[in-house]
Amino acid sequence: MKALLCKHYGLPRDLVVEDIPALKPGRGELVVSVKAAAVNFPDVLMIQNKYQHKPPLPFTPGYEFAGVVKACGEGVSGIAIGDAGVAIVRAGGFAEEALVDASRFWRIPAGVDFVDAAAFPLAYGTSYHALKDRSGLRAGETLLVLGAAGGVGLAAVQLGKLMGAKVIACASSDEKLGICKRYGADETINYQTANLRDAVKALTGDRGVDVILDPVGGDYAEAAVRSMAWYGRYLVVGFTAGSIPRIPTNLALLKGCSIVGVAWDTYSRRDPKGGATNVAELLAWIKEGKLRPVVSKTYRLSDAPKALDEVMQRRVQGKVVIVP
Numbered sequence: 001m002k003a004l005l006c007k008h009y010g011l012p013r014d015l016v017v018e019d020i021p022a023l024k025p026g027r028g029e030l031v032v033s034v035k036a037a038a039v040n041f042p043d044v045l046m047i048q049n050k051y052q053h054k055p056p057l058p059f060t061p062g063y064e065f066a067g068v069v070k071a072c073g074e075g076v077s078g079i080a081i082g083d084a085g086v087a088i089v090r091a092g093g094f095a096e097e098a099l100v101d102a103s104r105f106w107r108i109p110a111g112v113d114f115v116d117a118a119a120f121p122l123a124y125g126t127s128y129h130a131l132k133d134r135s136g137l138r139a140g141e142t143l144l145v146l147g148a149a150g151g152v153g154l155a156a157v158q159l160g161k162l163m164g165a166k167v168i169a170c171a172s173s174d175e176k177l178g179i180c181k182r183y184g185a186d187e188t189i190n191y192q193t194a195n196l197r198d199a200v201k202a203l204t205g206d207r208g209v210d211v212i213l214d215p216v217g218g219d220y221a222e223a224a225v226r227s228m229a230w231y232g233r234y235l236v237v238g239f240t241a242g243s244i245p246r247i248p249t250n251l252a253l254l255k256g257c258s259i260v261g262v263a264w265d266t267y268s269r270r271d272p273k274g275g276a277t278n279v280a281e282l283l284a285w286i287k288e289g290k291l292r293p294v295v296s297k298t299y300r301l302s303d304a305p306k307a308l309d310e311v312m313q314r315r316v317q318g319k320v321v322i323v324p
Helices: 041-047 114-117 123-134 151-162 175-183 198-202 218-226 250-255 264-270 272-287 301-312
Strands: 002-005 016-019 029-038 064-072 085-090 098-099 105-106 142-145 166-172 187-189 209-214 229-235 259-260 295-297 317-320
Touching: 002 187, 002 301, 016 085, 016 301, 029 114, 041 142, 041 301, 064 098, 064 114, 085 114, 105 272, 114 295, 123 151, 123 209, 123 229, 123 272, 142 151, 151 166, 151 175, 151 209, 166 175, 166 198, 187 198, 198 218, 209 218, 218 229, 218 250, 229 250, 295 301, 301 317
Parallel strands: 142 166, 142 209, 166 187, 209 229, 229 259, 295 317
Antiparallel strands: 002 016, 029 064, 029 098, 029 317, 064 085, 085 105
16 A cells, blocks of 8 residues: 655655555454544654654654554454544554544544545544633633634634634634634734734733634744733643744733643543543534535645745645545
8 A cells, every 4th residue: 555654854745655564453443544634833843853753754744644454453342344533643644544542533524525524533623622621711701813814723723713702813824814804703813014012902802812822833823822811711722833932921910811721632532531522512513514624735645844944834725635
């Protein structure tokens, strides 16, 4: 079977597609025929040896995918050959087949498209865990989303609206903000052309925002925290800007605010029941048409390096998906 391989650390152009031996499930594992696999920023970091999870070389990148169970290992129960589902594997998804622990595979209801399914576990799982479990976002509160046109950002925009919040989307271009508006943002801020703090003050009548979801880090983090309302919650999701911000801790004192870490993948491994509940709630919204993962483009497996390069260059709106 064919798989995308990282044989040495480097850039997307260094990846190759090759035939590798067919996979066999071990105890508690599944072999899944991959129908679609979404590209995420951690995939780009992993092939450069810049991510906390470091699979041994050579490896197949691909953090999440959707597909159909081809084989079940000993001890697997509740899942059968032919079941369709989604999985978070950290590595292995960009291939015709993937190996996954049965506890990391969630069945999807009939009628949910594989491409849509592949695009939701990490981005929507992260944003939902952040807003529901880590911030306790309440209806009527104001949510500020940084990097709002990316996968996690657009998920947060949609989920914030579903949860009854007023959503302010922040991005680096008017084109990206137009996407955010189409997916539910009430207000937008172009933080390349406007002062973030001044814009938040104007939009909130000097009150500030209740929750900030930040998958970007970098230069805008401190300004965002300074724009918080009393008892605000700043959600640390990631650092796609490439630099980890240093936020003065006196701001937590002055604002009475919380700086909260969000690690959806780790949470769902430590609390499988809670993770499964969140996935089920998201899938129900997708099936009901209340939530639609934003997929801007699909790629064949042979073009997977191009897909990773698009993500690395931050040219993607929503998600891009590889269809083997």
